[in-house]
Ligand code: SF4
């Protein structure tokens with residue numbers, strides 16, 4: 252019987268583990284425009300990301316295969332982030348000394364454009380503050396979850412995968 256990988260046992264994946272399974276986009280590509288990166292390391296029968304992609308950028312010969320993105324074909328439309336029922340697709344774009352992360356936001360409240368939010372890593376720990384620059388509300392999303400774009404310090408680009416809204420008063 253094959254051993255269950257550590258990331259499946261613990262419930263989250265580290266960047267090092269992720270990029271041992273899929274290629275990491277080059278720095279040039281990350282600066283060009285947003286690029287979609289799936290964090291979907293389990294072979295499950297699921298393929299809405301592949302079906303919705305308008306450029307055929309998501310390689311997945313059968314629904315049981317892992318999604319692998321052809322970063323050159325990805326136009327950064329965010330449809331895969333919107334449709335993924337597992338909240339497993341993200342987009343990353345390097346802009347100067349910041350990174351813009353496109354992510355699903357399942358919790359309430361939904362942040363507003365321009366709002367400062369607490370940045371959370373994959374474990375749910377706070378790692379800093381960032382600014383929301385785009386909100387796609389649930390009713391405009393192709394899936395059931397709003398998506399947001401958050402600007403974070405570039406060194407946190409591969410750690411921040413959620414945010415917490417903190418409003419006073
Ligand atoms: S962002 Fe758009 S083009 Fe890129 S992989 Fe996702 S659906 Fe395809």
Ligand code: SF4
Nearest residue numbers: 291297299300335337
């Ligand atoms: S839609 Fe999401 S959960 Fe399903 S295969 Fe694609 S990335 Fe994985």
